[in-house]
Amino acid sequence: MKPIITISKHQGNSVVSARELHQFLVVQSTSNAVGEKFADWIHRMLDYGFEQGLDFEVLEYNYKGEEIRKSDNQRVSKREFVLTIDCAKEISMIQRNDKGKQARKYFIQVEKRAKQQLTAPKTPLDLLRLAVSEIEKKDQQIAVFQPKAELMDRILDTGKNIDIGQAAKILNLPFGRNTMFEKLRLRGILFKNKNEPKQEYIKRGYFLLKEKFITRKDHPDFVVLKVLVTQKGLEFLANAFKTTHNNKQLALIK
Numbered sequence: 663m664k665p666i667i668t669i670s671k672h673q674g675n676s677v678v679s680a681r682e683l684h685q686f687l688v689v690q691s692t693s694n695a696v697g698e699k700f701a702d703w704i705h706r707m708l709d710y711g712f713e714q715g716l717d718f719e720v721l722e723y724n725y726k727g728e729e730i731r732k733s734d735n736q737r738v739s740k741r742e743f744v745l746t747i748d749c750a751k752e753i754s755m756i757q758r759n760d761k762g763k764q765a766r767k768y769f770i771q772v773e774k775r776a777k778q779q780l781t782a783p784k785t786p787l788d789l790l791r792l793a794v795s796e797i798e799k800k801d802q803q804i805a806v807f808q809p810k811a812e813l814m815d816r817i818l819d820t821g822k823n824i825d826i827g828q829a830a831k832i833l834n835l836p837f838g839r840n841t842m843f844e845k846l847r848l849r850g851i852l853f854k855n856k857n858e859p860k861q862e863y864i865k866r867g868y869f870l871l872k873e874k875f876i877t878r879k880d881h882p883d884f885v886v887l888k889v890l891v892t893q894k895g896l897e898f899l900a901n902a903f904k905t906t907h908n909n910k911q912l913a914l915i916k
Contacts, residue, residue, distance in 0.1 A: 666768050669747070672719065676776065678750040678769075680704050680718070680743035687754065687761045704743055707753050717749040747773055823870055823890040826857075833900055849902065857889060868895030 667686055669676050684700050698706075712718055722730040725739040745753065747769050754765035824832070826846075827839035835842065846852040852859050859869040870890040877883045891899065 667750075667765060669772055670744075672744050676747050676772075677719075677744040678747065680707075680745050683745065683750055683753065683765065686765060687757050687759075707756065708743075710752075710756065712749055712752075716746075718743055718745045823892050824896070826889055826891065829891045829896055829899055832896065833903060835903060845903075851902075858887060859889060863895075866894075866898075867892055868898045 667678055667682055669678060671677070681700055684703050688697060708718065714720060721742045721744060723740040723742070724730055724737065751766050751769040754762040754769065756762070757765075825839075826842050830838055830842045837845075843852065843857045846859075847854055847857070850860070851863055858871070863869055864871070868891070870892060872888040872890055874886050874888055875883065876886060
């Protein structure tokens with residue numbers, strides 16, 4: 663970036679000479695015939711509400727060109743104004759001309775570069791701190807996504823469909839098959855009078871019904887329905903019960 667206005671330091675702060683800024687902006691008088699005098703221009707600019715000590719400083723010099731301190735009792739030969747970068751940027755905007763736009767863009771670039779230099783690592787210790795900071799950020803991200811990632815691992819580990827009892831174990835619930843059925847009935851996921859999921863939850867792919875034919879010697883044969891939880895259903899139940907899961911391996915239901 664080519665400097666178009668000098669940026670200097672005053673009491674540890676980056677400042678701009680108001681006189682140099684005036685020369686760059688080429689501010690015209692109301693007649694547009696000659697340039698507005700610096701003394702008239704600076705006082706007009708500062709009337710926009712800028713505060714001395716906050717937005718600008720007034721520097722006074724003696725006839726030798728030496729800066730006069732507040733405690734000095736000397737005759738002032740020259741008075742200069744130094745502006746903060748923010749103040750210079752606002753004054754540039756006030757001009758409403760191409761030079762003002764150019765100066766404002768320049769000051770924005772100066773501020774951006776200063777922030778980059780401030781945060782850039784300068785020593786091996788700075789590099790180490792930056793590395794540790796990045797690791798901590800990644801650890802925080804892992805902590806946020808870890809529960810769901812582990813759940814998906816457990817879902818994939820089951821391979822196929824599992825029964826209600828196995829689902830309760832995978833989800834690390836503090837109850838088993840019968841209580842699980844009861845809670846699903848209370849939540850309206852199963853019918854109130856039987857351990858069978860409602861059709862809407864079957865259509866969503868959360869559950870499957872498997873028929874099993876039971877034969878008996880001394881009694882009539884009969885068919886039982888077994889409720890199976892799909893991989894998609896296992897995630898649905900995890901969200902419904904807001905639970906975690908363990909790493910216990912379970913047998914597959916064929």
